[in-house]
Amino acid sequence: MVVLGAPDADSSELYAETLIHGDPSWMGPLAGVQLGLPVYHIMEPAILSQISQTCRKEHLELMEMALDIEKITEGLNRARNSGK
Amino acid sequence: MDLKGKNIIIIGERDGIQGPAIAACVESAGAKPLLVQTQCFV
Numbered sequence: 806m807v808v809l810g811a812p813d814a815d816s817s818e819l820y821a822e823t824l825i826h827g828d829p830s831w832m833g834p835l836a837g838v839q840l841g842l843p844v845y846h847i848m849e850p851a852i853l854s855q856i857s858q859t860c861r862k863e864h865l866e867l868m869e870m871a872l873d874i875e876k877i878t879e880g881l882n883r884a885r886n887s888g889k
Numbered sequence: 890m891d892l893k894g895k896n897i898i899i900i901g902e903r904d905g906i907q908g909p910a911i912a913a914c915v916e917s918a919g920a921k922p923l924l925v926q927t928q929c930f931v
Binding site for chain 1: 892900905914915927
């Protein structure tokens with residue numbers, strides 16, 4: 806599976822779209838290559854809840870305040886659920 | 890999605906969360922990082 810650390814919803818969605826359905830711009834080597842990998846963002850509640858409190862505090866706490874986690878999750882759900 | 894025992898490809902970003910930070914986090918959840926990268930678009 807793939808875990809992302811992208812800072813915004815658009816780039817997260819683009820990563821996910823590429824890794825699941827293939828390069829949407831049809832420019833890179835993954836054009837038309839549907840890897841179908843499960844893609845998650847490190848800040849998604851389902852992933853975040855499994856991380857130890859010490860690690861979360863040390864590495865993620867600051868960015869947790871800065872990132873729009875809801876929008877990132879929304880974007881990833883869109884990429885995961887789009888049945889292209 | 891349960892992380893325990895999973896092999897993980899990590900794509901971090903300089904302006905977001907860096908690869909090694911994500912690796913440390915998923916390891917704490919029992920997963921195994923296979924590839925750790927940090928992208929930089931600056």
